[in-house]
Structures are given as structure tokens and as C-alpha cells.
Amino acid sequence: MGERPVILKAERLHKSYRMGATRVSVLKGVDLAVEQGQFVAVIGASGSGKSTLLHLLGGLDRPNEGTVSFDGQDLNRMRSWELNRFRNEMVGFVFQFYHLLDELDVLENVFLPTMVSRGIVGWLATRKAARERALKLLEQLGLQDRARHKPYQLSGGERQRVAIGRALMNEPRLLLADEPTGNLDSTTGNGILKVLERLHQAGQTIVMVTHDERVARRAQRVITLADGKVKT
Amino acid sequence: MYKLKLIIRYLVRRRITHFAVLTVALCVFIVVVVMTVMNGLVEEFKQKNHDFVGDCVVGTKSLVGFPYYEELMQALEATACVEAVSPVVKNYALLRPQYGGDRYVELLGIDPVRHSRVTNFAQTLYYRAADPAKAFVPVYEPNALGCVLGIDLALWRDARSEYTFDATPQRAAFSLTCFPLNARGAPAMAGTTVVSSQQFYYSDNSHSGIARVDDSTVYIPLDQAQSLCMAGERKRITAVHIRFRAGAELYGGCEQVRRLWSQFRQARADAPDGRLLDTVTVESWKEHRRAYIAPMEKEETLMSVMFSLVGITTVFIVFVVFYVIVSHKTKDIGVLKSVGASSASVMGLFSGFAFVVGLLGSVAGIAAGWLFLAYINRIEDWLYSRFGFQLWDRTIYAIGEIPHEVEFHVLAVIAFCAIVACLIGALVPAWGAARLRPVETLHGSRS
Ligand SMILES: Nc1ncnc2c1ncn2[C@@H]1O[C@H](COP(=O)(O)OP(=O)(O)O)[C@@H](O)[C@H]1O
Numbered sequence: 001m002g003e004r005p006v007i008l009k010a011e012r013l014h015k016s017y018r019m020g021a022t023r024v025s026v027l028k029g030v031d032l033a034v035e036q037g038q039f040v041a042v043i044g045a046s047g048s049g050k051s052t053l054l055h056l057l058g059g060l061d062r063p064n065e066g067t068v069s070f071d072g073q074d075l076n077r078m079r080s081w082e083l084n085r086f087r088n089e090m091v092g093f094v095f096q097f098y099h100l101l102d103e104l105d106v107l108e109n110v111f112l113p114t115m116v117s118r119g120i121v122g123w124l125a126t127r128k129a130a131r132e133r134a135l136k137l138l139e140q141l142g143l144q145d146r147a148r149h150k151p152y153q154l155s156g157g158e159r160q161r162v163a164i165g166r167a168l169m170n171e172p173r174l175l176l177a178d179e180p181t182g183n184l185d186s187t188t189g190n191g192i193l194k195v196l197e198r199l200h201q202a203g204q205t206i207v208m209v210t211h212d213e214r215v216a217r218r219a220q221r222v223i224t225l226a227d228g229k230v231k232t
Numbered sequence: 233m234y235k236l237k238l239i240i241r242y243l244v245r246r247r248i249t250h251f252a253v254l255t256v257a258l259c260v261f262i263v264v265v266v267m268t269v270m271n272g273l274v275e276e277f278k279q280k281n282h283d284f285v286g287d288c289v290v291g292t293k294s295l296v297g298f299p300y301y302e303e304l305m306q307a308l309e310a311t312a313c314v315e316a317v318s319p320v321v322k323n324y325a326l327l328r329p330q331y332g333g334d335r336y337v338e339l340l341g342i343d344p345v346r347h348s349r350v351t352n353f354a355q356t357l358y359y360r361a362a363d364p365a366k367a368f369v370p371v372y373e374p375n376a377l378g379c380v381l382g383i384d385l386a387l388w389r390d391a392r393s394e395y396t397f398d399a400t401p402q403r404a405a406f407s408l409t410c411f412p413l414n415a416r417g418a419p420a421m422a423g424t425t426v427v428s429s430q431q432f433y434y435s436d437n438s439h440s441g442i443a444r445v446d447d448s449t450v451y452i453p454l455d456q457a458q459s460l461c462m463a464g465e466r467k468r469i470t471a472v473h474i475r476f477r478a479g480a481e482l483y484g485g486c487e488q489v490r491r492l493w494s495q496f497r498q499a500r501a502d503a504p505d506g507r508l509l510d511t512v513t514v515e516s517w518k519e520h521r522r523a524y525i526a527p528m529e530k531e532e533t534l535m536s537v538m539f540s541l542v543g544i545t546t547v548f549i550v551f552v553v554f555y556v557i558v559s560h561k562t563k564d565i566g567v568l569k570s571v572g573a574s575s576a577s578v579m580g581l582f583s584g585f586a587f588v589v590g591l592l593g594s595v596a597g598i599a600a601g602w603l604f605l606a607y608i609n610r611i612e613d614w615l616y617s618r619f620g621f622q623l624w625d626r627t628i629y630a631i632g633e634i635p636h637e638v639e640f641h642v643l644a645v646i647a648f649c650a651i652v653a654c655l656i657g658a659l660v661p662a663w664g665a666a667r668l669r670p671v672e673t674l675h676g677s678r679s
């Protein structure tokens with residue numbers, strides 16, 4: 001370790017939620033550095049704040065204290081439009097419950113991130129290239145025959161692969177996966193992990209959170225989250 | 233771009249949006265139909281009153297009337313905006329048919345030719361429409377005195393508001409009885425009694441389309457009316473009706489007449505019977521008939537208020553529908569934000585969706601309303617022939633067809649309001665949705 005540049009760095013992250021009158025502290029000073037090309041697994045019990053951490057890392061939420069910096073840039077200092085652009089171009093999210101849009105078919109779900117960042121004219125100009133990229137991704141994920149299907153026609157594993165396709169659409173430098181196998185049986189989950197491993201081999205930086213030790217072991221590096229802090 | 237795609241998909245795939253469109257369409261439909269019919273009825277009624285009265289009236293409510301009208305008419309005719317004038321005597325009389333019975337009527341003494349230049353009197357006639365000069369000449373008794381009866385005094389109207397006319401007016405004689413008043417307003421002795429009577433033959437009928445006029449007015453020649461109802465040295469009338477030239481502005485014209493009248497009156501303040509001029513007022517046709525028009529307009533206003541309430545209900549329904557849609561779609565909002573969509577963009581998505589719902593609803597509602605109005609009279613006819621049911625009982629309402637002229641600007645206003653209603657209804661939930669942090673919407677929810 002240490003020979004590659006750090007692209008993601010979290011320092012003294014604090015996050016608490018208001019629950020009625022009381023505040024619940026979920027993260028109490030998390031420090032974390034991820035090098036480019038690393039496959040990091042964050043393991044922790046259910047409710048330990050893994051999803052919260054991942055949302056902070058991906059700019060979906062802001063910490064109460066501490067900083068997240070990506071490529072040396074502080075996310076806290078970004079304006080909201082810069083943050084939107086950051087999420088669109090730099091990060092890909094994969095969620096436990098896939099979160100595909102029911103009204104769109106598989107292909108459309110995959111190229112959604114490109115569509116979101118383009119107006120009508122811009123989209124017409126890039127549509128062909130975007131479709132080709134989406135189709136290529138589907139092929140790599142073994143879903144080439146499913147392009148015109150609706151999410152409800154797919155199995156859980158297939159849906160998660162579509163979600164991975166969507167996350168990779170804009171060639172993000174960082175892939176964040178929140179219990180990507182949590183809702184799948186072990187064989188199917190294994191398939192998803194193999195996809196992630198392949199991506200890692202191709203140079204993709206990945207941060208995956210899980211509560212399952214066997215899943216975590218598939219990663220290059222494992223970090224444990226407990227009591228709102230990273231255990232060393 | 234994703235917005236357009238998602239708007240279309242939400243529209244096509246979500247059953248609840250079909251209901252939203254249907255709700256908007258129904259409200260638009262109801263408002264279009266009611267507004268068109270009400271507006272049509274009021275406009276038609278106003279037009280009939282305008283046609284009946286002319287543009288402007290210089291007149292008095294006194295039955296004694298006022299003198300010097302010949303000079304007044306000369307002065308009026310010399311005024312730039314005046315096209316024609318007609319002297320009128322209005323009074324009440326007792327009508328006695330030959331075979332007994334009696335009833336009170338309103339008497340209008342007119343010069344049929346002059347009156348036809350100011351009002352649509354000639355067009356309201358049946359037999360003498362082409363030649364109003366002969367309005368008071370009975371075909372069956374050309375040398376006798378004729379009178380024109382309001383159509384409901386002369387003929388029966390059937391349930392479809394239609395009259396059955398004979399080829400020539402039926403021979404019938406009436407006596408009209410009045411109390412003649414002298415210039416001081418006292419009953420004048422006519423021979424040995426205080427009443428004067430005159431026999432008339434039915435020469436034609438007049439259909440003004442105003443029920444109150446048609447069922448109680450008898451038209452007789454001006455000089456007959458003057459000798460029946462008035463006594464005294466100087467001839468008097470109760471009103472001069474005026475028609476303005478084409479293009480003359482109604483209020484400007486009335487103002488000009490008013491100025492002329494006040495000079496005219498001042499110049500004759502000390503003339504004999506000059507005080508009779510004090511009761512005379514100058515009114516536009518709208519003012520002159522306001523006692524009849526105002527209730528109709530009130531009714532229309534009331535309708536508008538009631539249907540504004542329908543509009544508010546629409547806003548509320550749309551609000552509820554959008555609330556449901558948005559709460560079903562919070563996950564989508566989270567997903568869209570996680571891939572980089574801005575809050576403004578999400579807001580745009582739902583406002584655009586509301587706009588399209590409003591637009592489709594309006595188009596559907598207007599199309600349905602238009603179609604319904606195009607067939608409304610046939611539908612009413614069918615209902616009547618099948619079930620004997622009539623929306624407007626024609627034995628009471630003097631209307632022929634139900635108005636169905638759709639006005640483009642009314643449609644435009646209604647569609648605009650419907651779309652605005654949808655936008656307002658969608659604004660609150662859409663704003664709430666756009667503000668949602670993606671984390672809150674994505675947390676643990678299943679797909
Ligand atoms: N938006 C929120 N509002 C309130 N409490 C929250 C919110 N998100 C998470 N929490 C709470 O924070 C804690 C950590 O949640 P989470 O990060 O989802 O844990 P994990 O993903 O490790 O299961 C839990 O107790 C959860 O109830």
C-alpha cells in the first residue's frame with residue numbers, strides 16, 4: 001500500500017440524527033483513506049452506520065462535522081450544482097434494494113445517468129453513443145437479451161446487475177456499493193461479487209459495505225466499523 | 233431529457249394519473265357547458281332587450297307624459313351620433329275581447345315605421361314584417377283600426393316553444409279602455425265618464441322573445457294612444473327611443489343626448505307645462521331595462537361563484553392525487569438525485585407532469601363539452617320525446633334553443649385556469665419531493 005494516490009479521504013466524520021427530542025450519534029469520528037484502484041469492504045453490524053458512511057462518501061448527505069475529500073477536493077465546499085455533477089460523473093451507487101425506476105426498461109435504467117445530465121438537444125446528440133455504451137455494459141453483465149424488459153420481469157440478481165450497469169454508465173472513478181448482495185441468495189450474491197472482482201481487476205475503485213464477513217473477505221482490504229468509529 | 237421520458241411513462245403507466253386527467257376533464261366539461269349555456273342565455277336576453285328598446289331612451293315614468301317632443305326629436309335628429317328617433321306613449325289599459333273576460337295590458341303607442349327604424353319592431357311581426365307601415369291595418373278589415381298583440385296574448389305556445397300561425401290573422405275585435413289624464417295629472421272627463429274606450433281589430437302579433445313583453449303588451453298607433461290616455465292642449469308622449477349611428481359608442485352617445493336634454497329642458501323651464509319635463513331622464517338601453525337584466529346577471533354571477541368553488545375543489549383533488557403520486561415516487565426522486573439530478577430538476581419533472589395532466593384534462597374536457605353542446609338541443613328533444621322531461625320548461629321560459637355557441641376566449645380562460653389549478657395542486661407535493669434528501673427516500677425502501 002501507499003504506492004498509489006489516495007482518491008477518497010474521510011477525516012473525523014461525525015453524523016447524528018434527530019429522533020424526536022434526542023439526537024442519536026451514528027458516526028463519531030470516522031477516518032478513512034481509499035487509494036485509487038482499491039477494493040475496500042467496510043464491515044459492521046446492522047445499524048452501525050455503514051449506509052450513513054457510504055452516503056457521506058458519495059455526497060448524498062452532508063456530515064455534521066469532518067470532511068470528505070475526493071481527489072483533494074472538499075465535498076463540503078462544493079455548491080449544490082457541483083455536488084450534483086460530482087454524483088453524476090464521479091460516483092456510481094449500487095443499493096441493497098436495486099432501486100431501479102419501474103417505468104423505464106432495463107436499457108433506459110442503465111443510461112439514466114447520461115440522460116439526467118443532458119437536455120433534449122444534448123441527449124439527441126449523445127443518444128446513440130449512450131445506447132451503445134449501455135448495451136455494451138449489459139453485454140458485459142450478461143443481460144444483453146434483457147435490454148427491453150421491465151425491472152419487474154427480472155430476478156433479484158438480474159436487477160442488481162442492471163443497477164451495477166447504471167452505476168458504471170458514466171465511467172465513475174468511484175463505485176459505492178451498499179450491501180449489494182444483502183437481498184440475494186448466496187449463489188446469486190456470489191455472481192454479483194464476481195462482477196465486482198472483475199471490475200476491481202480492471203482498475204475500478206470500489207467501496208462496498210456489508211455486515212457479512214464472508215462477503216467482506218472477497219475485498220482487497222477490510223475495515224471494521226463499530227461504535228461509530230473505524231476499528232484498527 | 234429524462235423528464236420528458238418519465239412524464240410520458242408516468243402518464244401512460246400509472247392508473248392514478250388517468251384518474252387525475254379524468255377529474256380535470258370532468259371539471260372542465262362541467263364549467264364549459266354551464267358557462268356557455270348561462271352566458272348564452274344572458275347574452276341572448278340582453279340582445280332581445282336591446283332590440284326591443286333601441287340604444288337610448290329619453291323618457292318618464294309618469295303616465296302624464298311630457299310635451300314639446302316634436303322639437304326635441306328635431307334637435308335629436310340634428311345630433312351627429314343619432315340615426316333615428318321614435319316617439320312612444322306607454323300606459324296601462326283594460327283589454328276586453330268581444331266575447332267577454334278582461335285583463336290588464338301594457339299599451340305602447342308607436343309610429344310603426346319610425347319605431348322600426350329604432351328597434352326591431354318590424355322583425356317581430358308575423359304578417360307585416362316586410363311592410364311595417366301596414367302593421368295596424370287588419371287584412372280582413374282594411375279600413376278598421378288595427379292593433380298588434382304581444383304574441384302570447386294572441387297565440388298559444390306549445391311545449392317546444394313553437395307557435396301555430398294561421399295564414400291570415402283571425403278576425404277578432406277588442407276594446408281597450410284607459411283613464412285619460414290631463415296635463416295636471418288629474419283624470420280628464422271623456423264625454424260623460426272618466427274612462428275612454430276604443431275598439432281595435434287584431435292585425436298582427438309581435439314576438440320580441442321577452443316573455444314579460446310578449447304576454448302583456450298591445451301596440452296601437454301613436455295618435456290613438458295619445459287620445460286614449462291623454463288630454464290637454466299640447467300633445468304629449470312618455471318617451472323618445474333613439475338609435476345611434478353604426479360605430480357610435482353607447483355611453484358617449486347617451487352623454488351627448490344627456491347634454492342636449494339638459495339644455496332643452498332649461499330653455500323650456502318657464503314654458504307652459506314645462507315642469508312636466510322635470511320627471512324625464514336619459515338612459516341607455518341597459519339602464520332602461522336594468523330591472524329585468526340585473527336578476528339575470530346576478531344569476532350568472534352566482535353561477536360563476538359556484539363554479540369557482542368547483543375549481544377550488546379541482547385544485548384540492550389534484551393536490552391529493554399528486555400527493556399520492558409523489559409519495560409513491562419518493563424512491564424515484566432519491567434515485568434521480570443519486571445519479572446527479574438537481575432539486576430544481578425534480579421540481580421541474582413534477583410540475584411538467586402536472587402541466588401535461590392539466591393540458592390533457594383540459595383538451596379532453598373541452599372536446600367533450602364542445603361535443604355535448606353541439607348535440608345539447610338534440611339531447612333535450614330526445615329526452616322530451618322519450619320521457620317528457622325538459623331542462624327549461626318552454627311554457628315558462630321564452631327561449632327557443634338552448635344556447636350552444638362556444639366562445640373561443642372562454643375556452644382559453646377555462647383551459648388556462650385548469651392548468652394553473654393543476655400546477656398549484658402539484659406545487660406543494662412537488663416542492664416537498666424536491667426538497668427531500670436522497671438519503672431519506674432511499675433508506676431501506678424496497679423495490
Ligand atoms: N434519515 C435517518 N433519520 C434518522 N435515523 C437514521 C436515518 N438514517 C439512519 N438512521 C439511523 O442511524 C443508524 C445507522 O443507520 P445505517 O447507516 O442505515 O446503518 P447500517 O447501514 O449499518 O445498517 C440506525 O440506527 C438508523 O436507524
Ligand SMILES: [Mg+2]
Pocket residue numbers: 050051052178179
Ligand atoms: Mg444499511
